[in-house]
Amino acid sequence: MLKKIEIPSSVDRRPIPDKIKQRIDSALARIERFQDRWDRPQIEQFVAADYAHVYQSLDWTLQTQMTIGQRFVEWGCGFAIVSAAAATLGLDVIGIEAEDVLLTQGRETIADWDVELELFHGNFLPPGAQRLADDPMLPSLGHPVPDAYAKIGLDLDDFAIVYSYPWPGEDDFHEVVFERYAARGALLLMFCGPNDIRLYRKT
Template identity: 35%
Template sequence: MPLRPIKVPDSIKQLAYFDGAEELIDSANEAIEAFMLEDEDVIENFVNCDFHLFDQVLTWILDEHLLTGNRFLEFGSGFGVGSMLASMRGMESVGIEIEPRLVEHSTRVIEELGSDAKIYCGSFIPRGIEGLPDLASDVDHVDGEEGDVYDEIGMEVDDFDLIFAFPWPGEHSFFEAIFEASAAKGALLLTYRGREGMHLLRNE
């Protein structure tokens, strides 16, 4: 199925933050800062997203009725902030993170903030992706191993309507290939691209 780009307008930066989102982001950022200061072993692949911009684009996606359903999945969820912001809006929200320490800390933050988001430890890459070794050979910041975490979740990638990821520069095509091969028709892939902002694709 081809992927169709959907332009995210610059005007989203003028949108008000969702009720409670700023407080959630502030609390999460404090927890992230504390984690970075006290943890001796640096997790090289852990980089913060612009959560305020994510909140605004999520508002826009919902206001424009772009979703086919109400399920959110975060590839590489880190501290689960994206998952919590989606959950605030009533979405069934799941994050997958391969680093156990981040899962432990994000779960603690989620509990402290009273979020319904669920975080699972494992690889977000589902089984059965054709040509996975070749796809994974071009990425340095993603564990290219497929996993069984979806069995634990009780859902597959094609059960989700919006998937969010923050790829490293030059690795967007890997996430897009995984999405195209496993997501349902009509599902959306939202990626944060640093200075380029948010990028949105629909699986057709």
Template identity: 60%
Template sequence: MLQPIPIPSQVNTQPIPPSIAAKLSSMRTRIEAFQDRWDQHRAEQFVAADYELVYQTLEWINRHQTQIGSRFLEWGCGFAAVACLADELKWNAHAIEAHADLIGQARKTIRTWPANVDLFDGNFLPGGAPELSLDPTLPSLGHGGQSAYDAWGLELDDFSLVYSYPWPGEDEFHEDVFDRYAAIGALLLMFIGPNEMRLVRKVRR
């Protein structure tokens, strides 16, 4: 089962190192330019998270939450900004993206950041996970490609912290997948929307 972990309301007041702030500012400029060219790619639905808030939350987790390991995974990473932030915070960062136009942007981010992120072009859902959804139209179910876990020789339960930015209505599905496949003690962090992060830990029933 999943146990909610309250995130302090003042987490967004924590200072962000100038070097990180500069990289996030550059990232936002790149994303805005990408979004302005919707006629040149097929990722018109891409929406960026509040990366400053995500960083502040990750840093708080690093200082205040018990972790079962060092592996970090970003589901549906887009530009891979969060995976790069995880690398900055000394996690062993992994990221998965299925969209052809976004995987190229993710590679560019990792190269220019620079960051040590294991990026995979494929599906972030473990085998059998789609069966947990009662809604066959959820965007996550439309991701094709090879399983990242098979390619890495890992399972979802090898990761200590998973991050996702679910589409509206998908948060419960992401939680169900995490609850089924993650290790006891692992953490799931989701960006739900403006000023809202959700953190849960898998615990024994």
């Protein structure tokens, strides 16, 4: 089962290093330019998170919660900003993304941030996880790409922390997948919208 860990409302007052804040602001400007392009189709399933708030919440988590290791995976990493931020906090990071064009942007983020992490093209859902969905139209189910974990050489239960940004209505599905496939003691950090970041531990 999952145990919810309350993140204090004051977490958004945690200081962010100037260098990290500058990198986040630069990445947001890149996202805005990317989304303003008219000469290519928009990727409807990419929406920017509140990266500063996510950084603060992840930093708080690492400072206050026991972890079962250092491996961190981002489900649907997009521009890989959360992955890059996690790397600056000392985690061993892997990002998974289904869209090639977003992987290209993610690799640019890695270069800009000068961090070491790996990005993989593929489906972030473990094999068989789609059967856990009670709605066949969930956005997480619409990625006809190969299983990323086979490429990585790891399973979901090899990761200590999972980060996801579920679309409205699919947060329960992400929780169910995490509960089914993650290791006991692992943490799930979810950005569910402005001022709504949730943290769970599998017990």
